[in-house]
Amino acid sequence: MSLSPEEPCRRWLAHLCDYVDGELDQSLCAELERHMAECEACTVVVETTRQTITLYRHLGRAELPEATRRRLKQLIERSVHEQD
Ligand SMILES: [Zn+2]
Numbered sequence: 001m002s003l004s005p006e007e008p009c010r011r012w013l014a015h016l017c018d019y020v021d022g023e024l025d026q027s028l029c030a031e032l033e034r035h036m037a038e039c040e041a042c043t044v045v046v047e048t049t050r051q052t053i054t055l056y057r058h059l060g061r062a063e064l065p066e067a068t069r070r071r072l073k074q075l076i077e078r079s080v081h082e083q084d
Pocket residue numbers: 005008009012035039040041042043
């Protein structure tokens with residue numbers, strides 16, 4: 001890919017948590033899935049987020065604590081920056 005991988009990732013950053021939560025708009029969902037097919041960074045972030053959420057559900061917690069959400073967002077930010 002000759003396009004900068006950074007731009008679309010930054011655009012999707014804000015949506016990744018909603019996507020994992022199943023709260024993302026259907027058309028955006030499809031677009032993000034197309035992006036992830038070509039973007040390892042976003043795929044890894046979504047998988048990590050999903051695993052964390054699955055773990056919390058397994059522990060009997062329906063919602064991610066705000067602190068965990070913040071940590072995930074930092075992880076996402078870092079993944080995007082590592083693409084630089
Ligand atoms: Zn991406």
